[in-house]
Amino acid sequence: MSDNHPTRCDLMLFGALGDLAQRKLFPALYQLERANLLAPGSRILAVARPAQEPDAVRRQLQESLRRHVGPAEFDAAVADAFLARVAYQSLDFRDAEGYASLREWRGDESHPLIVYMATPPSMYGVIGRHLKQAGCCDPHTRVVVEKPIGHDLASSRAINDALGEVFDESQLFRIDHYLGKETVQNLIALRFANNLFASQWNQDHISHVEITVAESVGIEGRWGYFDQAGQIRDMVQNHLLQLLCLIAMDPPADLSADSLRDEKVKVLKALKPITPDRMESHVVRGQYTAGTIQGRPVPGYLEEEGANRGSGTETFVALKVEIDNWRWSGVPFYIRTGKRLPEKLSQIIIHFKPAPHYIFDPDQRHLANNKLVIRLQPDEGMSLKILVKEQGLDKGMRLRPRPLELTFSETFEAERIPDAYERLLWEVMKGNQYLFVRRDEVEYAWRWIDQVIRHWRDAGEPPKRYPAGSWGPVASIALITRDGRSWYEDA
Ligand SMILES: NC(=O)C1=CN([C@@H]2O[C@H](COP(=O)(O)OP(=O)(O)OC[C@H]3O[C@@H](n4cnc5c(N)ncnc54)[C@H](OP(=O)(O)O)[C@@H]3O)[C@@H](O)[C@H]2O)C=CC1
Numbered sequence: 288m289s290d291n292h293p294t295r296c297d298l299m300l301f302g303a304l305g306d307l308a309q310r311k312l313f314p315a316l317y318q319l320e321r322a323n324l325l326a327p328g329s330r331i332l333a334v335a336r337p338a339q340e341p342d343a344v345r346r347q348l349q350e351s352l353r354r355h356v357g358p359a360e361f362d363a364a365v366a367d368a369f370l371a372r373v374a375y376q377s378l379d380f381r382d383a384e385g386y387a388s389l390r391e392w393r394g395d396e397s398h399p400l401i402v403y404m405a406t407p408p409s410m411y412g413v414i415g416r417h418l419k420q421a422g423c424c425d426p427h428t429r430v431v432v433e434k435p436i437g438h439d440l441a442s443s444r445a446i447n448d449a450l451g452e453v454f455d456e457s458q459l460f461r462i463d464h465y466l467g468k469e470t471v472q473n474l475i476a477l478r479f480a481n482n483l484f485a486s487q488w489n490q491d492h493i494s495h496v497e498i499t500v501a502e503s504v505g506i507e508g509r510w511g512y513f514d515q516a517g518q519i520r521d522m523v524q525n526h527l528l529q530l531l532c533l534i535a536m537d538p539p540a541d542l543s544a545d546s547l548r549d550e551k552v553k554v555l556k557a558l559k560p561i562t563p564d565r566m567e568s569h570v571v572r573g574q575y576t577a578g579t580i581q582g583r584p585v586p587g588y589l590e591e592e593g594a595n596r597g598s599g600t601e602t603f604v605a606l607k608v609e610i611d612n613w614r615w616s617g618v619p620f621y622i623r624t625g626k627r628l629p630e631k632l633s634q635i636i637i638h639f640k641p642a643p644h645y646i647f648d649p650d651q652r653h654l655a656n657n658k659l660v661i662r663l664q665p666d667e668g669m670s671l672k673i674l675v676k677e678q679g680l681d682k683g684m685r686l687r688p689r690p691l692e693l694t695f696s697e698t699f700e701a702e703r704i705p706d707a708y709e710r711l712l713w714e715v716m717k718g719n720q721y722l723f724v725r726r727d728e729v730e731y732a733w734r735w736i737d738q739v740i741r742h743w744r745d746a747g748e749p750p751k752r753y754p755a756g757s758w759g760p761v762a763s764i765a766l767i768t769r770d771g772r773s774w775y776e777d778a
Pocket residue numbers: 301302303304305306307308335336337378379380381404405406407408410433434435
């Protein structure tokens with residue numbers, strides 16, 4: 288894992304002119320070039336449907352890089368060096384014959400081939416089979432596929448089966464880009480490099496956990512995709528459950544991919560089902576109406592571009608999740624995520640239990656539990672809220688909550704925080720699967736999500752409305768206050 292030497296590889300990028308490739312993948316590859324992490328001789332074949340000359344595609348990519356990388360980090364010389372690696376092949380992915388040209392591009396190279404499928408999941412099996420038939424892949428080929436893997440457990444199994452017919456699990460790199468975020472990886476460091484926390488990380492010492500992943504954006508022109516998915520499939524099935532797993536899992540024996548993934552799977556298996564009678568107290572789904580975010584008026588979900596006015600898709604979900612195991616018995620995880628909330632903010636709050644015997648001012652008793660606030664984005668860092676004595680002769684033993692603060696941008700001043708896709712592409716190049724999701728993780732997550740969606744469907748209730756710019760439906764506040772708690776707000 289500490290090997291930071293670039294290894295030579297070839298990358299075939301399917302869906303190279305799509306949104307993800309343009310906004311995230313090419314900029315990430317450009318950043319790897321800029322950091323000298325693309326080995327000499329590494330090549331990229333952009334594969335997409337339009338019949339275009341390679342030079343025209345490279346010009347288009349240069350423009351797109353300029354736009355998405357931003358002026359402070361765009362260097363024309365680096366972009367030229369990067370684009371010199373890029374070839375283009377027009378292809379309808381269903382055209383088996385067309386793969387001969389991919390085989391020709393690959394030649395007899397023996398260094399690893401990475402196949403990145405930035406395409407609809409229905410294409411994964413098709414591309415895999417045609418690549419194999421054309422003799423493009425071997426047992427060392429690495430295949431990167433995007434989330435969501437399916438729409439439910441059955442469809443995710445079908446996609447995984449189609450991939451499994453061609454590739455071994457050890458070749459598959461299923462992306463959950465949250466796992467590539469530096470601060471998310473820091474959860475692993477925080478928990479397993481600091482024994483201080485290890486001994487406290489259980490139901491003896493923690494009362495509850497909050498996970499908030501708030502977005503101020505709406506659906507960004509992705510109605511067609513989003514309305515089929517909704518926030519629970521788009522965000523909870525993958526990103527939020529992955530965060531929950533990293534917080535809740537037992538210490539892995541080592542940092543190998545399977546050790547980590549085995550522990551995450553145990554958490555997913557232990558998620559307590561939400562039965563129909565517990566839906567009201569444990570689940571809230573919402574949909575935004577028009578409102579104002581940071582002084583700017585924004586439309587409601589049903590007024591977004593391309594909207595179907597009758598849609599009952601949720602753009603917000605709050606859940607009280609319980610984990611049926613020794614470590615977490617009686618410790619609820621309150622999780623919430625939504626679009627068009629007041630700000631972009633992802634944070635995890637660990638609420639510790641108060642000391643067993645309290646000896647200070649009874650009026651201050653409510654202050655007496657420590658909190659660890661882990662800020663994933665923005666302003667990445669951590670803050671441990673502890674109680675200190677107010678200073679001064681006249682203050683007696685009055686307490687004040689104060690933070691022990693760690694802000695990564697200050698601590699690692701010279702280091703830029705790489706985008707998640709840079710980290711993930713880099714790990715694929717090294718052949719390291721530890722930040723990628725194994726088949727059983729995806730499927731256990733779907734199994735749990737499916738039952739929630741099934742109960743929603745059976746109940747047939749529309750989502751609760753919330754104005755854009757608010758923190759979600761009022762019912763999501765009730766979900767936590769009912770237990771005598773509240774969503775964390777930084778004082
Ligand atoms: N965009 C994002 O931010 C995110 C995307 N993802 C996932 O990444 C994947 C790609 O998403 P995104 O880039 O947004 O989607 P796009 O639709 O923008 O890109 C997909 C590309 O695949 C091409 N394609 C589809 N079928 C064929 C075919 N038979 N032959 C040739 N080309 C084909 C499309 O070409 P054409 O338009 O000509 O059909 C399109 O350019 C999806 O699985 C998505 O769920 C995951 C997380 C975030």
